[in-house]
Amino acid sequence: MSTARLTAFALLGLALGAGQASADVSVERGATPLVNGDAQSAEDITLRNDRLVASIAVKTPPPWGVAPGGIIDAAPVIDGKPARDKVSLIDFIPNNWSSWPTTYQRFRIVEDDSDRAVVRVERDWEGVELVTVYSLEEGSDQIHVVTEMTNHSKKHYKDILSGYVMWPDGGHLFGPPGMHGTEEGPTDKAVANWSAAYDENWGFVLHAPYMNYIDYDARDLYEQQDLAPKASRIFEAWIQVLPDGSIARAVDSDIERLGMESGHLSGSVQTPDGESVDKPVVVVERDGEPYTWVVGQDGAYDLNLPTGQYELYATGRSYADSEPVSVTVTADSDRTIDFDDVRAPGKVHFKVVDEDSEEPRDARLTIREGQTPLVGFLGQTTYFTELDTVGEREIAIAPGDYEFDVSYGENFLSRATRVDVDVDAGETTTEEVEVEQVAFPNQHGWYAADMHHHSDVLDGFTPPEFAIRSQLAAGLDLTLLLDHDTTRNLPEAAKLSAGRDVPFIPSIEISPSWGHFNPYPIDPDANYTLNSGEASVQDIMEQTQALGGEAIQMNHPYIKYGYYTNVENGTATGGYFPRFDLMEINAEGEYEKTLRKAWDHWSHGERIYLSAGSDVHDVWKHRSGAVRAYAKVSGHLDAPSFVTALRDGHAFVTFGPMVYPDQVFGDDLNMKLGDSTTLGFDLEAANGLKSIQLIGQDGQVVDQRSFDEDDVKGRAEFEITAYEDTFYAVVVEDAEGKKAFSNPIWINAMEHRPAPADPEAAEDEDASAES
Numbered sequence: 001m002s003t004a005r006l007t008a009f010a011l012l013g014l015a016l017g018a019g020q021a022s023a024d025v026s027v028e029r030g031a032t033p034l035v036n037g038d039a040q041s042a043e044d045i046t047l048r049n050d051r052l053v054a055s056i057a058v059k060t061p062p063p064w065g066v067a068p069g070g071i072i073d074a075a076p077v078i079d080g081k082p083a084r085d086k087v088s089l090i091d092f093i094p095n096n097w098s099s100w101p102t103t104y105q106r107f108r109i110v111e112d113d114s115d116r117a118v119v120r121v122e123r124d125w126e127g128v129e130l131v132t133v134y135s136l137e138e139g140s141d142q143i144h145v146v147t148e149m150t151n152h153s154k155k156h157y158k159d160i161l162s163g164y165v166m167w168p169d170g171g172h173l174f175g176p177p178g179m180h181g182t183e184e185g186p187t188d189k190a191v192a193n194w195s196a197a198y199d200e201n202w203g204f205v206l207h208a209p210y211m212n213y214i215d216y217d218a219r220d221l222y223e224q225q226d227l228a229p230k231a232s233r234i235f236e237a238w239i240q241v242l243p244d245g246s247i248a249r250a251v252d253s254d255i256e257r258l259g260m261e262s263g264h265l266s267g268s269v270q271t272p273d274g275e276s277v278d279k280p281v282v283v284v285e286r287d288g289e290p291y292t293w294v295v296g297q298d299g300a301y302d303l304n305l306p307t308g309q310y311e312l313y314a315t316g317r318s319y320a321d322s323e324p325v326s327v328t329v330t331a332d333s334d335r336t337i338d339f340d341d342v343r344a345p346g347k348v349h350f351k352v353v354d355e356d357s358e359e360p361r362d363a364r365l366t367i368r369e370g371q372t373p374l375v376g377f378l379g380q381t382t383y384f385t386e387l388d389t390v391g392e393r394e395i396a397i398a399p400g401d402y403e404f405d406v407s408y409g410e411n412f413l414s415r416a417t418r419v420d421v422d423v424d425a426g427e428t429t430t431e432e433v434e435v436e437q438v439a440f441p442n443q444h445g446w447y448a449a450d451m452h453h454h455s456d457v458l459d460g461f462t463p464p465e466f467a468i469r470s471q472l473a474a475g476l477d478l479t480l481l482l483d484h485d486t487t488r489n490l491p492e493a494a495k496l497s498a499g500r501d502v503p504f505i506p507s508i509e510i511s512p513s514w515g516h517f518n519p520y521p522i523d524p525d526a527n528y529t530l531n532s533g534e535a536s537v538q539d540i541m542e543q544t545q546a547l548g549g550e551a552i553q554m555n556h557p558y559i560k561y562g563y564y565t566n567v568e569n570g571t572a573t574g575g576y577f578p579r580f581d582l583m584e585i586n587a588e589g590e591y592e593k594t595l596r597k598a599w600d601h602w603s604h605g606e607r608i609y610l611s612a613g614s615d616v617h618d619v620w621k622h623r624s625g626a627v628r629a630y631a632k633v634s635g636h637l638d639a640p641s642f643v644t645a646l647r648d649g650h651a652f653v654t655f656g657p658m659v660y661p662d663q664v665f666g667d668d669l670n671m672k673l674g675d676s677t678t679l680g681f682d683l684e685a686a687n688g689l690k691s692i693q694l695i696g697q698d699g700q701v702v703d704q705r706s707f708d709e710d711d712v713k714g715r716a717e718f719e720i721t722a723y724e725d726t727f728y729a730v731v732v733e734d735a736e737g738k739k740a741f742s743n744p745i746w747i748n749a750m751e752h753r754p755a756p757a758d759p760e761a762a763e764d765e766d767a768s769a770e771s
Contacts, residue, residue: 023050027117034085037073052241065513067102069121094125095160099514099571127153163222168197172376200377203242246295263333266302318345320398346423352391355434360391362472370402384469409475439684447477452613457483461618474625482507490524515563519549536574551647556586558593582611599699612653649743656738658684665743671722688735709735722749
């Protein structure tokens with residue numbers, strides 16, 4: 001399709017959801033008007049009307065090293081005033097989050113009238129041209145967006161994932177309807193082609209009719225496609241901006257845009273005592289799956305639904321769900337359905353202590369059984385004890401019967417304690433809970449940190465306070481915080497950690513599209529000047545020095561945007577530049593490849609060591625410290641001493657088991673050629689021990705031992721003989737299949753020497769060799 005036709009096609013796009021009030025559309029150059037917005041360049045472009053404001057990156061670097069041209073700020077207009085920015089990135093992605101080499105970006109304001117604004121963006125990705133047209137009409141709550149993707153190269157792109165992504169600043173995620181709980185995969189079961197990001201006071205919906213594949217909890221809506229040389233493909237979508245978390249407006253847009261027959265429902269929501277629920281939420285299910293919901297006001301609701309069979313239930317913040325009601329919606333029907341059985345909240349006050357010392361413990365409180373809300377702002381499934389009143393937390397919760405898991409350092413230091421709780425409406429229940437610690441790494445001089453943990457910047461959902469609370473509940477000895485290309489939240493996290501007298505490791509995740517790195521500990525006040533979208537790996541190493549980092553970690557090396565993946569693909573800017581110190585075993589980042597690569601490094605005598613990070617962005621969904629690094633620290637524990645030990649390889653990484661070697665990992669063991677010695681390891685596993693493997697040259701299993709899985713503690717000894725310079729490491733597995741991976745013990749095999757004539761000289765020489 002020609003660019004002229006593409007522009008014409010975009011201008012003919014339907015403007016959905018027009019409001020009753022209207023105001024002029026404008027398109028402006030300059031910094032975004034949105035509070036907390038990222039677009040700060042004089043060249044950036046902002047689209048606005050009386051419903052929404054959205055800013056397009058022109059000179060402001062977008063997150064994650066993508067090419068400029070996407071929306072990096074957006075918010076609804078409420079009561080005539082723009083709300084705070086709630087978007088990290090809404091953009092077209094050519095092939096999931098693979099490296100994005102780009103050589104040009106061109107921007108043109110095509111139309112700037114009072115009733116319509118149109119912006120055209122031209123970019124490249126490898127040999128592919130991307131032309132995107134944004135259009136906003138008067139009174140519309142949606143931006144219409146069309147991208148033409150044209151392959152000008154000779155390369156045939158097969159099974160690539162192309163389409164629009166929508167990454168919010170915090171909040172919650174939902175969709176597509178029919179695929180609840182699916183993080184990634186084909187959209188065969190979807191009953192609508194949109195996904196939503198929302199909170200109580202804002203929302204965004206990405207309508208993507210082309211989609212056949214989702215990723216990252218449906219923040220990414222893709223078409224899995226082939227793009228042959230000279231071929232083109234058109235992608236059309238609508239970005240809907242909502243003034244609150246009532247995503248029933250997405251269904252309204254479907255009804256209007258697709259011309260669907262529909263009916264109307266309305267009614268009241270009350271408790272059995274006749275009290276109105278101030279802001280009721282009515283959830284709609286279709287074929288047993290969540291479909292949408294509406295947020296009401298003053299005890300009443302109304303919504304539109306396409307014709308069909310549904311089940312509805314009413315609820316509210318910390319209220320018990322009503323009984324579901326089956327509804328048949330017919331064309332142009334108008335029905336009243338009232339709910340009068342929504343029970344008011346109760347409270348639970350938890351007090352968590354150590355079983356032996358009776359000292360209060362930081363804890364994670366997770367609902368295993370009982371009501372858990374679908375709508376994110378109505379309640380949670382996971383809670384954390386307070387920072388100030390250690391071990392305590394009072395929560396408002398829907399009345400009913402619950403089963404909680406209460407844990408401190410679960411899988412590492414202890415197992416979860418199961419607690420049954422009965423909650424009555426309007427009543428407070430107190431639960432005193434004991435946790436039993438069975439592993440004690442601190443007694444052996446080993447201390448733990450999660451070396452990759454996010455807060456609520458860009459793709460993060462966790463305010464700094466809860467990042468710290470979650471890490472303490474995980475039984476970590478130091479806290480750490482990093483976010484993509486910013487140090488914004490480091491001062492707050494440092495202050496919170498200091499308030500608990502816990503060492504804090506400040507960091508930053510430098511995030512080009514071809515590899516992520518985090519230096520630590522950095523100076524939070526240092527000037528971060530890097531544009532990760534343009535930087536080379538050499539620039540990143542220089543920036544690490546400018547930030548004062550003592551070590552630099554290569555994060556998730558083998559995912560799509562991992563450094564080793566792109567080094568092997570030839571798409572890492574600056575090529576291979578091995579000035580990093582550590583490789584991350586990531587909780588979900590294809591860590592087996594990283595482990596094999598580490599063994600390969602060590603087989604060649606390359607002292608690049610293992611670290612570990614959970615890469616948690618949302619502590620309510622994922623566990624802080626799910627994988628962590630334990631380092632052997634002598635003397636005072638603080639961020640510098642821990643990082644020095646980690647950088648020097650005096651560490652192991654673990655998903656659960658503990659391993660304490662007689663010879664510290666990362667050290668050199670000097671042996672005479674042909675001599676033998678014993679490597680000994682004390683082991684602990686909260687879940688019970690299963691096995692230990694001794695790993696040698698080329699990652700081969702040299703020897704192994706098994707244990708009774710009821711054993712929490714154990715010891716293993718392996719006899720080795722020095723035939724050559726090599727290394728030995730271990731893999732420990734617990735009874736639940738969780739593993740620990742050690743850094744190497746280096747073996748220096750020295751040849752036997754002729755005995756010197758002077759016996760005293762012989763003693764001195766032997767002592768020198770052993771030292």
